[in-house]
Amino acid sequence: MNNSTVANRRTFQPWNDPKENPFVEFRNITKRYGDVTAVDNLSLSIYEREFFALLGPSGCGKTTLMRMLAGFETVSEGAVFLAGEDLASTPPYHRPVNMMFQSYALFPHMNVEKNIAFGLKQEGMPTGEITDRVAKMLALVKMEEFAKRKPNQLSGGQKQRVALARSLAKQPKLLLLDEPLGALDRKLREETQFELIDLQEQLGITFMIVTHDQEEAMTVADRIAVMDRGRLVQVDPPMAMYERPRSRYVADFLGNINLIEAKVQNVSKGFVRLETKDGNSLLVESEASVSSGDTVWFAARPEKLQIDLKKPKSGNLMSGEVWDIAYLGDLTIYKVKLDSGEYVKASVLNRAVSSDRPISWEDKVWLSCPNDAALVLTS
Amino acid sequence: MNRGWSPFNITSVVLGFAFLYIPILILIVYSFNASKLVTVWAGFSIKWYAEAFANQSLVDAAWVTFRVAIVSASIATILGTLAALALTRYTRFHGRFLFSGMIYAPLVMPEVITGLSLLLLFVAIGMDRGMTTVILAHITFSMCFVAVVVQSRLVSFDRSLEEAAMDLGATPTRAFLQVTLPIIAPSVFAGWMLAFTLSLDDLVIAQFNSGPGATTLPMKIFSQVRLGVTPEINAVCTILVAVVATGVIVTSISLKRQELQRQRAEQLAAQA
Numbered sequence: 121m122n123n124s125t126v127a128n129r130r131t132f133q134p135w136n137d138p139k140e141n142p143f144v145e146f147r148n149i150t151k152r153y154g155d156v157t158a159v160d161n162l163s164l165s166i167y168e169r170e171f172f173a174l175l176g177p178s179g180c181g182k183t184t185l186m187r188m189l190a191g192f193e194t195v196s197e198g199a200v201f202l203a204g205e206d207l208a209s210t211p212p213y214h215r216p217v218n219m220m221f222q223s224y225a226l227f228p229h230m231n232v233e234k235n236i237a238f239g240l241k242q243e244g245m246p247t248g249e250i251t252d253r254v255a256k257m258l259a260l261v262k263m264e265e266f267a268k269r270k271p272n273q274l275s276g277g278q279k280q281r282v283a284l285a286r287s288l289a290k291q292p293k294l295l296l297l298d299e300p301l302g303a304l305d306r307k308l309r310e311e312t313q314f315e316l317i318d319l320q321e322q323l324g325i326t327f328m329i330v331t332h333d334q335e336e337a338m339t340v341a342d343r344i345a346v347m348d349r350g351r352l353v354q355v356d357p358p359m360a361m362y363e364r365p366r367s368r369y370v371a372d373f374l375g376n377i378n379l380i381e382a383k384v385q386n387v388s389k390g391f392v393r394l395e396t397k398d399g400n401s402l403l404v405e406s407e408a409s410v411s412s413g414d415t416v417w418f419a420a421r422p423e424k425l426q427i428d429l430k431k432p433k434s435g436n437l438m439s440g441e442v443w444d445i446a447y448l449g450d451l452t453i454y455k456v457k458l459d460s461g462e463y464v465k466a467s468v469l470n471r472a473v474s475s476d477r478p479i480s481w482e483d484k485v486w487l488s489c490p491n492d493a494a495l496v497l498t499s
Numbered sequence: 500m501n502r503g504w505s506p507f508n509i510t511s512v513v514l515g516f517a518f519l520y521i522p523i524l525i526l527i528v529y530s531f532n533a534s535k536l537v538t539v540w541a542g543f544s545i546k547w548y549a550e551a552f553a554n555q556s557l558v559d560a561a562w563v564t565f566r567v568a569i570v571s572a573s574i575a576t577i578l579g580t581l582a583a584l585a586l587t588r589y590t591r592f593h594g595r596f597l598f599s600g601m602i603y604a605p606l607v608m609p610e611v612i613t614g615l616s617l618l619l620l621f622v623a624i625g626m627d628r629g630m631t632t633v634i635l636a637h638i639t640f641s642m643c644f645v646a647v648v649v650q651s652r653l654v655s656f657d658r659s660l661e662e663a664a665m666d667l668g669a670t671p672t673r674a675f676l677q678v679t680l681p682i683i684a685p686s687v688f689a690g691w692m693l694a695f696t697l698s699l700d701d702l703v704i705a706q707f708n709s710g711p712g713a714t715t716l717p718m719k720i721f722s723q724v725r726l727g728v729t730p731e732i733n734a735v736c737t738i739l740v741a742v743v744a745t746g747v748i749v750t751s752i753s754l755k756r757q758e759l760q761r762q763r764a765e766q767l768a769a770q771a
């Protein structure tokens with residue numbers, strides 16, 4: 121990525137622009153399989169050139185949503201629009217959408233090359249161009265030396281790369297990737313993530329990607345949607361999603377977070393004062409609509425909590441005892457048992473090389489966090 | 500569990516195979532008998548084969564049989580494959596249960612009834628009996644065998660392959676021809692072989708539905724045997740046995756080889 125595309129990405133926020141028309145629009149979509157409601161009255165707009173990630177636990181309806189867009193499932197209620205057009209009567213083979221299947225769905229009787237060329241042949245591309253395009257795709261996924269192998273002669277990760285290349289080959293307007301990188305090792309996965317971003321910049325493809333890896337979603341996506349049982353819980357850019365989750369579900373799903381039950385004492389001018397069960401008083405900068413007496417959750421991510429042996433002068437303070445220490449290389453995570461009996465995690469970046477940690481097991485410690493680094497969650 | 504070759508096991512295997520194959524073996528041996536008397540061995544000879552080939556009516560009957568078998572097996576394979584597709588794909592249409600039951604019924608239907616009912620049909624619509632009616636009759640009873648064979652393969656066929664093909668721009672017809680059919684081809688071929696052999700050795704249904712000039716080999720053999728078994732007939736039957744056995748062996752070898760290739764490929768993948 122060069123600097124200008126970086127700048128473009130930073131200012132790329134079509135979802136905030138009322139003049140933009142969505143490229144993909146799910147309008148009050150419901151999908152039922154008999155008694156099971158896989159997708160429940162869901163509305164969502166995705167914009168051209170957007171890299172959109174779907175996150176959610178297994179069985180929450182991610183694949184179903186994609187299959188309705190690709191045309192393999194009919195919607196029970198509602199409508200799907202692509203570039204302003206209702207897709208209801210467009211069969212899958214006429215939709216300018218390609219999908220990478222969660223199961224790869226490689227054609228077992230064709231070798232890697234022929235698999236990738238399949239879509240190009242269908243649109244009647246001249247043979248010479250097909251050869252070039254296939255070679256380019258093979259290089260992209262680093263599978264050149266496997267061009268003549270059949271799918272059952274490939275490992276899981278290799279199959280996944282072929283499936284990715286096959287779905288990319290037609291350079292569709294919209295690409296649906298159902299867990300495209302799950303079977304790759306970490307290094308190859310990260311490389312491919314950046315390749316995908318590059319490709320999107322070059323070709324202007326709109327991506328919709330399903331992933332179980334939240335780090336991956338944060339890396340590639342312009343916006344992330346978190347799903348739960350067929351509904352969208354929150355749709356936001358990665359940073360907003362991480363820093364300002366609107367519910368405990370989202371906060372917990374994306375990254376780690378400490379949740380402490382508390383009662384609202386008073387609310388004034390963008391600040392909420394809370395009292396925890398063991399009597400700690402906490403002041404949080406928050407716009408949450410709460411009133412005194414409400415039961416809410418004080419939420420703070422482990423990296424936002426400062427851990428000290430001496431009592432800090434100010435901030436939201438909690439005291440406890442170090443219960444467990446996990447050294448992860450870049451981070452050390454302290455699990456602290458608060459006086460109330462609750463457990464809280466605080467993570468510290470390991471700046472120094474020194475092996476002796478100043479804080480050890482069973483030390484009495486103080487945890488503190490600034491007013492604007494914590495959240496008040498109501499649901 | 501180690502089950503050794505107990506005397507009981509050996510006896511039952513030997514008796515079983517003997518029961519199955521001794522009659523055929525006798526038939527083959529006596530087709531090489533030099534004597535005209537079927538039951539007296541008088542030395543080795545292939546003269547009955549030469550006579551069988553010189554017997555125009557036998558050769559004609561063989562020729563009719565092969566044409567009937569090839570045409571009816573081919574059409575039965577197409578229809579049977581389509582029926583299998585319908586049964587595995589459209590699992591929710593009304594009357595599916597009845598339809599699938601009806602496809603299986605001819606498998607257990609007495610041939611006499613199939614033959615007779617078809618005869619009544621041809622008479623009712625005023626169709627002259629001949630090769631066409633025999634072919635139609637054979638299609639009718641062998642297509643359900645094809646449907647059963649192909650259906651058992653389709654049940655384990657991964658639908659997402661077809662979806663992927665359509666996703667890449669192939670119409671349903673192209674997706675079927677370029678993806679589904681090549682993958683299920685071995686079972687379609689097995690279905691064809693089955694229909695072919697069923698047609699080849701059918702006597703009852705052909706007897707009911709055949710007419711002048713359309714005498715099949717089994718009919719011919721049957722009518723000749725009523726005048727007494729000749730070594731010539733033994734020779735013809737031996738040829739039939741050879742044809743059928745070759746077909747069965749070729750089919751199973753090709754299926755076996757495919758399986759072996761698949762296993763070897765998987766080992767390769769595991770090493771990669």
Ligand SMILES: Nc1ncnc2c1ncn2[C@@H]1O[C@H](COP(=O)(O)OP(=O)(O)OP(=O)(O)O)[C@@H](O)[C@H]1O
Nearest residue numbers: 153156157158176177178179180181182183184185
């Ligand atoms: N063909 C079907 N018939 C009946 N129920 C189905 C069918 N397909 C999906 N479902 C149900 O719909 C729900 C959503 O399934 P879906 O495949 O969309 O989940 P997912 O979010 O993709 O999960 P995963 O992360 O495990 O892939 C599940 O409860 C599933 O059991």
Ligand SMILES: [Mg+2]
Nearest residue numbers: 182183222298
């Ligand atoms: Mg899924």
